Amino acid sequence: MMNKAQTFVPVAVGAALILIVAAWALPTWNFVISIGLAKGLAVLGLVLMMRAGLVSFGQGLYYAIGGYCVGLMVNLWKINEAVLLLIAPVIIAAATAAVAGLLLSRYRDIFFAMLTLALSMLLYGLLVKSVELGGTDGFNIRGVTLFGLPLSGTARFNGLVILVLICFTAVITVWCFGKTALGRLLPGIKDNEIRVEYLGASASKTIYLSYILAAILAAVGGSMSGILVAHVDPEMAFWATSGEFVVIAVLAGTGNIFTPFIAALALEFVRTFAYQHAPNTWQLVLGVIILSMILFLPTGLGGVRFGKRKATVEAGEKA
Template identity: 45%
Template sequence: MRIDRNSIAVVLVGVVLLALGPVLPSWAVSLLNVALCYGTVVLGMMLLMRTGIVSFGHGLYYCLGAYAAGLLDHFGKMPDMLLMVGAGAVTAGLVAAVLGLLLAKYRDIFFAMLSLAFSMILYGLLVKTASLGSTDGFNVAAKTVGGIVIAEDSVRIVVYSLAVVFATLSAFLLHQYLASHQGRLAGAIKDNELRVEYMGASVKAAVHRNYVISAVLAGIGGALMAVNIGHIDPEMTYWPQSGEFVFVAILSGTGSVFAPLGGALVFEAIRSFAYEYSPNTWQMVLGITMLLVMIFLPGGLWSLFTRKRGA
C-alpha cells in the first residue's frame, strides 16, 4: 500500500464529510448523500474511461446492486445495511465477471452498444416481473447495521455516514489500484494495446479486471442509493440512467479519484437548483453546463485543479 498525498487527502475529506453530517442542514446532507452514491458509480466509469472504453450500460450494475439490496429486505427479511451493500457488490461483480468474458473482446462503439444491450435486457425482465412491482418498483428500508438496530430518528445520519464510509473506502482503494502496476496498465491500454501485449501483459485480462471492478463500484453505489432513496424501480437500468453516468464522468474528468465524487456533487447541485428555479427548462440548464464544460474544460471539471499548477 502506498500512502501518498492523495490517499491522505481522500481519508481527510472522508473525515470532514463525516463530521459535517450532524452540522449541515438536512437538505444539504441528502444532496451530499445522493452525490456520494452517484460518485461511487462514476468512480467505476472513470476507471473504464482511463482504460479507453465507455460503457453505456452501467445502469445494469447500478440496478443489480439496488435490487440485490432490495430483495434482501423484500424476500430475505434481512434489512441489514452492510449485508445489503455487500450483496449489491457481490451480485454486480459476479454478473460482470461472466459478461466481461464476452465484453472484454470489444472496444469503442461495439463495447458501448453491447453493454447497453445487456442493461436493457435487465430492464425488459424487470418490467415484465409483476411480483416486483414492474415499472413501479418497490420500497426498501435498512433497519440494522451489522446487527445493530438503527434508532428511528437517526436513520438519515446513519445512512449518510455509511455512504461516506463506502464512498471514501472505494475512492481510497481505487486510488491504490490506479497507482499499482496493474492499475497503470489502464492508461497504457488506452494509448496502445499492441505495445501492452508486447510488454508481456494481457490486455484482455486487464480490461476484464477493470470491468469487474467498475461493476462492483456500480453495485455498491446502487445498493447505497436504494437504501438512501428507499425505493427502487427498473428506471435504474434504463438507458438514460446509464447515459447520465457517462455524462457525469465526462463532466468530472478522469484526473483523480476526487473528480467523480466532486463531479457528482456539482451535477446533483446544478440539477437540484435547476429543478427549483427553472422547472420547465432544467434539462436545458444541464445541457448548457455540459456544452460549456466540453468547450472550455475538455478535461472535465477536474482540470480546473490541475491546469493552474502547470501554468
C-alpha cells in the same frame, strides 16, 4: 510512492470529514448529498474504464443489481442488516461482471459501448415485465439498520455517514489498484494497446479485472441509493441512468480520483437548484451548464490540476 501516499490519504480523510460535517450542518441537503455520492461510486468505476479508452453505457445494469438485491432481501427474506445487504450485491455483481466480462473484454470502442448498453437494457426489460419484481413501479425498502442503528427515513444522516465511509474505502481501493502493474497499464492500453501486448502484458485481462471492479462499485452505489432513497425501480437500469453516469464521467475527467464525486455532487446540486427556481425550464439550465463545462473544461475537472502540473513540468524542462 510513499510521499504520494502521505499526501493522498490525508486529502481523502479531509474530504470525508468535510462531507460529514456539511451533511450534519445542512440536514436538508442530506438527500442530495446521498444521491450524489451513490452515483459518484458508479462513475468512479466508469472513469476507471475510461482510463483504458473504453466507455461503458451499461453501468446502470450493476447500479440496478445493487438496488434490487437490497430490495429483494428486505422485502422477500426480511433481512434488514446493512452488512448482509451490501455483501450480497457485491458478490452477485462480481459474478455477473465475471461472466459478461469474458465477452466484453474482447471488444473495443463503439462495440464495447453498445454491448454494455444492450446488457443493461436486457435487465431493464426484465424488471419492467416482471410483476414479482414490482414491474414499472418497483418497490419500497424500509427498516434497514446497521447493528440496530437505523439508516433511512429521519435517520438518513446515519446512512450518509456509512456512505461517506464506503466512498472513502472505494477511493483508497481504486487508488491502490492504479498503483499496481495492471492499473498502470490502463493509460497504455488507451494510447497503444498493441505496444502493451508486445511488452508481454495482457490488455484483455487488465480490462476484464477493471470491468469487474467497476461493476462492484456501481452495485455498492445502487445498494446505498436504494437504502437511503428507500425505493428502487427499473429506471435504475434504463439507458438514461447509464447516460447520466457517462455525462458525469465526462465532466469529472480521468485526471483525478476525487472528481467523480465532485462532479456527481455538483450535478445534483445544480439540478436541485434549477428545478426549484426554474421548474419549467430546469433541463435547459442544466444543459447550458453542462455544455459550458465541456466547452471550457474539455478534459473535465480532473484536467485542471493536471494541466497546471504539466505546465510546471514543461517550464522546468525549458529552464
